[in-house]
Amino acid sequence: MRPERNDTGGFARLLGLVPSAPRWHVDWEGIWPLWPELGALDMCPQDPIHHGEGDAGTHTRMVVEALVASPSWRGAEGENRSRLFWAAVLHDVGKPATTKHEEDGRVSSRGHSRVGASIARQLLWDAGAPYDWREAVCGLILCHQIPFWLIEREDYKRQAIRTSLRCLPDLLCIHARADATGRICADQQAILDNVEVARQVFEDAGCLHAPFAFANDESRVGYFERTDRDPYFAAHEDFRCKVTLMSGLPGAGKDTWIARNRPDLPVVSLDAVRESIGERATGNQGRVIQAAYELARDHLRRKQDFVWNATNISEQLRGKPLRLFRDYDAFIEIAYLEPSRRTLFEQNRNRPDAVPDTVLANLIKKLEPPGEWEAHKVTRVVAG
Numbered sequence: 001m002r003p004e005r006n007d008t009g010g011f012a013r014l015l016g017l018v019p020s021a022p023r024w025h026v027d028w029e030g031i032w033p034l035w036p037e038l039g040a041l042d043m044c045p046q047d048p049i050h051h052g053e054g055d056a057g058t059h060t061r062m063v064v065e066a067l068v069a070s071p072s073w074r075g076a077e078g079e080n081r082s083r084l085f086w087a088a089v090l091h092d093v094g095k096p097a098t099t100k101h102e103e104d105g106r107v108s109s110r111g112h113s114r115v116g117a118s119i120a121r122q123l124l125w126d127a128g129a130p131y132d133w134r135e136a137v138c139g140l141i142l143c144h145q146i147p148f149w150l151i152e153r154e155d156y157k158r159q160a161i162r163t164s165l166r167c168l169p170d171l172l173c174i175h176a177r178a179d180a181t182g183r184i185c186a187d188q189q190a191i192l193d194n195v196e197v198a199r200q201v202f203e204d205a206g207c208l209h210a211p212f213a214f215a216n217d218e219s220r221v222g223y224f225e226r227t228d229r230d231p232y233f234a235a236h237e238d239f240r241c242k243v244t245l246m247s248g249l250p251g252a253g254k255d256t257w258i259a260r261n262r263p264d265l266p267v268v269s270l271d272a273v274r275e276s277i278g279e280r281a282t283g284n285q286g287r288v289i290q291a292a293y294e295l296a297r298d299h300l301r302r303k304q305d306f307v308w309n310a311t312n313i314s315e316q317l318r319g320k321p322l323r324l325f326r327d328y329d330a331f332i333e334i335a336y337l338e339p340s341r342r343t344l345f346e347q348n349r350n351r352p353d354a355v356p357d358t359v360l361a362n363l364i365k366k367l368e369p370p371g372e373w374e375a376h377k378v379t380r381v382v383a384g
Helices: 008-016 028-034 036-043 054-070 080-092 111-128 131-143 147-152 156-164 169-181 189-204 216-225 254-261 271-278 283-300 317-329 341-349 357-365
Strands: 242-247 265-268 306-311 330-338 377-382
Touching: 008 080, 008 111, 028 036, 028 317, 036 054, 036 147, 054 080, 054 169, 080 111, 080 131, 080 169, 131 216, 147 156, 147 169, 156 169, 156 189, 169 189, 169 216, 169 330, 242 254, 242 283, 242 317, 254 306, 254 330, 254 377, 265 271, 265 283, 271 283, 271 306, 283 317, 341 357
Parallel strands: 242 306, 242 330, 265 306, 330 377
Antiparallel strands: none
């Protein structure tokens, strides 16, 4: 696959493969050859206690067939049916990369949900899927195991609220029922019971059909920082300044966006700091980050609005600067930029500090678009 491939016709093909009335037929001959990642599932073993049906490919086909037979899926409105369908097809696509044989003879695939969401993001971006549709599918894949164990957690309500900001819980429970039905195991009914209890937890929390509604932006951000925070607490909002944190891959157009939307604000740029202290991109990045943080602290102490400009492509990378801004009571906006994949590679090649295509392709694998729990406001500028 060429790194810059952007098959805009592919999304229409995906939608055309979603079963419809009156036959509700699943076209496996059309689906399975789409990506080698699906073929790899047929050679991926699973733990026999939880998956007596065998390999992950067999399980995936059973889950999809169970989903398509479900009245809840057939009655889903709008794009939800197609989102659920492709989430079911891709829900275990991360298993081949994470499956391990344990010393006791068991088989585990810890972390396959997060890895699978990342793989699905790449495949669906290649296919030209719209951002909102794609991220809805990835959210379902990321969270697809949560209904199985939610009620076993002491902080189950907190987990339910957090989940509602990543995907729609009612759709998640539809998927989870199909995931439980599409397997052979002794505790299948117990899993299905857990899913129904999870659905009730979401409903009791007021977030079954929509993300949990916080009183204001600060209430939302603060809730995910403190474990003792009441989700219904209306936090006082008195911000000392506003920080715009940029997020986007190299070539996404961050500098252009800043010039158009924040032309009068100072910019703390890791690239500019790196150049000012004479450090190479492959050199000691600790010096670069430390110098950038000192510049940011200076703005924060003076209550000066500013822009923090770096790639910030994952939640982990965004976390440290966001915590700094929070320490100074700043209003935080994340501006996330995502052009089409083809445009991204073209714009990167035209930059004076372009990164190699292979490096950019590897960075895409680490991409995690920002969520509403990370900042007071998230602005997304995406293709289409």
